[in-house]
Amino acid sequence: MISRRGLLAATGLTLLAGCSSTMDPNGPLLFWSSLRGTNTVVDAWNSANPREPVVLETVTSGFAGGNAKLSNAARAGNAPDVVSMADADLPMFALDGVAADVTDLVSARSRAELGEVAWSGATFGGKVYGVPLDLPPLLMLYREDLLRDHGVEVPTTWDEFRDAARVLKARGIHLTAFHPNGYNLLAAHVMQAGGRWFDVDRDSWVVNFTDQGSLRAAEYWQGLLDEDLLFLAPGSSQEWLAALAGGRVAAHLVSVWGVAALASSVPGGAGKWRIAPVPQWDPARPSIGRDGASLHVITAESTKKDRAMRFVEWMSTSPEAITARLSSGRSSLFPASPKLWGPASTQFKTTFYGGQDLYGLAARQYELQHGDWTWGPRMQSTATSIHHGLARIPYGTTIARALRDAEAETLPDMRSLGLAVRRS
Template identity: 30%
Template sequence: MKRSIMRVAGIAGAAGLALAATGCSGSGSGSTSSSGKSSITFWGWAPGYSDAVAAFNKSHPGLHVDYQEVQPGAKGGYQKMLNAVKAGNAPCLAQVGYETLPSFAAQGALSDVTKYATADRGDYQPAAWKSVTLGGAVYGAPVDTGPMALFYNKKVFGSLGLKPPTTWAEYQADAKKIHASDPHRYISSPYLDYDYAGLAWQAGAGWFGIKGDAWQVSMDSQANNKVAGYWQGLADKGLISSAPMYDQAWYKGLGNGDIATVVGAVWQAGVIKGGAKNGSGQWAVAPLPQWTDGARQAGNAGGSSTAVLKGCDDPKGAWEFAHWLGTDRSAFGGLVEKAALYPAAKSLLDLPQLKGGDAYFGGQKIYDVFAAASAHVNADWTWGPLMTKTAADLDDGLGKAWAGKGTIAGALHTAQAQTVGEMKKQGLKITG
């Protein structure tokens, strides 16, 4: 049946941006074929998704999922989804990153599936569940997460008699020793947007919150200034490489030992292995250094959901597939192999694909480190409603700060001011 969508509780309500509920649905929404089988459409781009959908269709004869590959979100996929919602012909389901979900909600582009989803809440890690829950409503199913750890060059550390640092104070001390051993060596490299967000996330330095029907913005809070000041200190002492992450110079530094660590999410393992082949056998993974000795807090960088879009005629069927995609052992095992996704579902952390040793990391079972970290990802984190703009504004300031033309704290302050200005311009309600 056709279903009008309520305004997004607490988010679109605050924004005043929810699309009008028309009660109409387009050709991309759920439908019923002449044979009586329900059919829903799913847009995504992750490698392995098409195989997972085929497996679902084979094992669920009463529900057919039509998978259609689109460009990755930031490369046009998200805009295509929003355009389809506005045109009334959106698919039932779409791959949407956690950081982007609030902006979809603010534009009234999501469907509330709380009544179908609530019973499955316990299947997911708390931080992942919170990432699909806004204003008390659930808008999709978690798929993967990005728990963070410390990738470190054990050859460099070993040559200097260093062990993986357990605190950020130790990390700073190691940074000085590493650079003193060779002026071309650095502890780390600059972090931008969501990689930097993970550093704040671990420290409990949130950027956004929701109070009642309004947004809170806290990018330049005392907690954030503490994190910013720490990394600013490393940069001011010349301990941070100038090579931008994912640049060829960065990969070269990882391969030859000039960049000794990467503070990154689980998916960085594939990035490092693919781009710094010369470093094979030299790298290892350890838990993140802590702000307080003995603590176990972890940050997160990345992860996505299977979101239910406005106009879906079969939200129950949409949730059935979305939940299955993120919790089926066989299907997700394939996603680990094909897309290096790390599960948001608690029951999948022992998948065989996550238990083997990795030759690049000297045979270490690196996923054991991330499994331990995933249980301690700070669940008290909320993404903002305009993250594309927020991230772009922040990157502009961070890029200058790492280059010595500003400060990280200043970049956060400016990004907050610009974000708040745009939020007000778009009619979002903001509170202190």
């Protein structure tokens, strides 16, 4: 998996971090983000709104990057006004009091425009703590030439996917990879299979990492591993990227944001790659998972919440904002707002993928997503537990075992926070 938030925004703006404070109601907004294209978005806002300037600080991503930096800044009393984050991280920052409750600040227009599924990822405990930016369905990026040359049709079901993997493996090619550090991609497969790791029942958290959907996904991918049909390597590793570039791995499962990321990671593949819907369990009842939805959070510490909300809603609903973000060609963000799909499709060039209509395809998959998924209150800890388990796969551990062990570690971790929690 190419780590979405490990890919930094282009540094086209001189950073002025430290020149203003979130405690100064008259100062510029301080904005932290690691998302690609954010610098051009901020430039566009500042050009159109010189009286409400925004200062961007590009941060690294992930648990040890932007998350840790935000937690430390909040404790020190110098958090930014606005920060980009993954929806999986929202419950943690809401519980810690870092993210502001913005329920009463969100406009009725944004509520209607961004849709119920998108808002489900920005809501915690019945309150809104963020504004959705994108809602990216999982897709399958694949080498058209490799499949064609070996007589393999693009799989539309997971059974066909297994059959295709067997044909290619007999010719020395892995159809795709399995990433031991990719809990979010595993979660996308669980979503599609109907699993739910976390839920809330009245005042209690409910945890189950081995429900029917979770085990279905785990056992399917374990079966592919047992047959040596998957290239086992960490996401973003040089080993995996070299295998992609060298034609030893023929497909990559990733959400829409990864379309641009792959093109920049394996530039020698231009014109060879294509985009397809992810395979289905049952085509008569299609569903889809997602890997990495983003949102923007206004911090509780900010004294400029009204201004911050105007800026945040503009980023999520304005054609000018999506056009600015995609103008460099480094971002393929898929907006949560359907009205922005048109501007996005005209801005993002798909020459690398033979000129396919990425946004038209993604729009059809978007409708298959559902909001029946809740992230846990400490996904940083939970993800680390999952990764530790998956890292032992070469030594005999299974995916199902990794999930069971992660659940066993997550339950006491949540209880240590004073949360009521039970296993379903």
